[in-house]
Amino acid sequence: MTEETKNLKLTANEAKFNYMTGKISRDEAIKLIKPYLQAVNEKSKEMAKKFGLRPKMVSVNGFMR
Secondary structure, eight states, X not given: OOHHHHXXXXXXXXXXXXXXXXXXXXXXXXXXXXXXXXXXXXXXXXHHHHHTOOOOOOOHHHHHO
């Protein structure tokens, strides 16, 4: 995992925690989480193509669980 991805994941987890505790709204949380999910889904597409499989995409709802 690259340093950029680690920072995106940290930001996404903080946004998830703040949303769950009611400190930020859902829309604000989604704005902070989207860049991480885009990076994860892009990597998933690359790996799936490399191994001839279907990509396992992560949605906002899936991440929030």
